[in-house]
Amino acid sequence: MELLRIQGGIPISGETRVYGAKNAALPILAATVMVAGTSVIEDVPDLEDVRVMMQILEQLGARVRWQGATSVEVDASSIHSTNVPADLMQRMRSSIFLMGPLLARFGDVTLSKPGGCVIGQRPIDFHLRGMRQLGAKIDEQHGYIRCSARRLIGSPITLDFPSVGATENLMMAASLADGVTVIENAAREPEVEDLAQFLRATGASIEGAGTDTVVVHGCSHLHGTEYRIIPDRIVTGTLLLAAAATRGELTVHGARLDHLGAVLQKLRDTGVRVQADRDIITVKCDETPSAVDFRTAPFPGFPTDLQAPFMALLTTAEGTSVIHESVFEARFKHVDELQRMGADVNVDLRTAVVRGVPMLSGARVSASDLRGGAALLVAGLMADGTTEVDGVKHIDRGYQAIEAQLSRLGARIERVTV
Numbered sequence: 001m002e003l004l005r006i007q008g009g010i011p012i013s014g015e016t017r018v019y020g021a022k023n024a025a026l027p028i029l030a031a032t033v034m035v036a037g038t039s040v041i042e043d044v045p046d047l048e049d050v051r052v053m054m055q056i057l058e059q060l061g062a063r064v065r066w067q068g069a070t071s072v073e074v075d076a077s078s079i080h081s082t083n084v085p086a087d088l089m090q091r092m093r094s095s096i097f098l099m100g101p102l103l104a105r106f107g108d109v110t111l112s113k114p115g116g117c118v119i120g121q122r123p124i125d126f127h128l129r130g131m132r133q134l135g136a137k138i139d140e141q142h143g144y145i146r147c148s149a150r151r152l153i154g155s156p157i158t159l160d161f162p163s164v165g166a167t168e169n170l171m172m173a174a175s176l177a178d179g180v181t182v183i184e185n186a187a188r189e190p191e192v193e194d195l196a197q198f199l200r201a202t203g204a205s206i207e208g209a210g211t212d213t214v215v216v217h218g219c220s221h222l223h224g225t226e227y228r229i230i231p232d233r234i235v236t237g238t239l240l241l242a243a244a245a246t247r248g249e250l251t252v253h254g255a256r257l258d259h260l261g262a263v264l265q266k267l268r269d270t271g272v273r274v275q276a277d278r279d280i281i282t283v284k285c286d287e288t289p290s291a292v293d294f295r296t297a298p299f300p301g302f303p304t305d306l307q308a309p310f311m312a313l314l315t316t317a318e319g320t321s322v323i324h325e326s327v328f329e330a331r332f333k334h335v336d337e338l339q340r341m342g343a344d345v346n347v348d349l350r351t352a353v354v355r356g357v358p359m360l361s362g363a364r365v366s367a368s369d370l371r372g373g374a375a376l377l378v379a380g381l382m383a384d385g386t387t388e389v390d391g392v393k394h395i396d397r398g399y400q401a402i403e404a405q406l407s408r409l410g411a412r413i414e415r416v417t418v
Helices: 022-034 048-060 093-106 125-133 164-175 190-201 233-245 261-269 304-314 334-340 370-382 392-396 402-407
Strands: 002-007 014-017 038-042 063-067 071-075 108-112 137-141 144-148 156-158 180-184 205-207 213-217 226-228 249-253 273-277 280-284 320-324 344-348 351-355 364-366 386-390 412-417
Touching: 002 370, 002 392, 022 038, 022 048, 022 071, 022 093, 022 164, 022 190, 048 063, 048 071, 048 093, 093 108, 093 125, 093 144, 093 164, 125 137, 125 144, 125 156, 125 164, 164 180, 164 190, 164 205, 164 213, 190 205, 190 226, 233 249, 233 261, 233 280, 233 304, 233 370, 261 273, 261 304, 304 320, 304 334, 304 351, 304 370, 334 344, 334 364, 334 370, 364 370, 370 386, 370 392, 370 402, 386 392, 402 412
Parallel strands: 014 249, 038 226, 156 180, 364 386
Antiparallel strands: 002 386, 002 412, 038 071, 063 071, 108 144, 137 144, 180 213, 205 213, 249 280, 273 280, 320 351, 344 351
């Protein structure tokens, strides 16, 4: 078993560059199956989820290879299967993104229910309902889902909730449908807009991505392209929080300020000094942060993926913070582990009350999901003594060689096998 061993209490300081966004790379890689030709996706992070998506594409028949360290080339012209391997689907929830593209190009796709982090109910009903509205027939049996359609037909679709995954899946399917699709109450996240930018680069006609109404004019085919994905706003936020939590000073290059507005404002509210200019963000914290309250929400609100790492920062803030998790009902699993380290956190349903303590203490803790694991990393970096974090496989799904990146910024952290 692998774990991360951290000697805490050392400020995270220096300069680093953020890499491409996992949550942009995965749907874009899935979208390449609709392309009649070769796609080159640049600044792709080398993460476990990305490698699983690449394996799925290969098993479907696509030719997939790394170009250098950060670009992935996909030639989907040789795809011969529309059955997404069940074993790989169980390893990654984002495999559901293949539903729309395969259905749109081949008129048929068979999948199983996707896996991924257990952070609450994450039904795919919005995906299936939208595909039905586009004309697909859905057959669910024994945990498998088959979607089929002789031809998808554009349709007005209103989502009950601005689901990122459903918005992206329907946007992809509609790109090769006949007629016009209008998606109301669409997700506004930057990753949705990035997928639309990629699809437009391949010849799709999409308007309104990044707003709550997306209009897709279907076309007959998409062509190959080269495309660079956006930087990872969640990794950026995690690094900034690690620096603030350890009372350090960190500059992150290659960031997108417009993707982090709510997070940067909350950092400022704690008393952390934040300087932002173009694609560079610097944080400095040399005093005890102040408590703040926040509520997670779809973009442009505070991102649920940074709720757990921000909570870690607040465990040693001055005063009492109240955090309301409005997106996922089971996203406080990291609280028990923070309590092992001396944090004073109480949870009532979807609300956590965090009372700041002078110091966390190192302990053996376990990550049960990706972003909860990031919180334990931040906590370990700020704690007195040694922290060992197991469940590293969850962290690896969203952070590329995180121990190496943190080590370059002064942390004493190593990956060990026990």
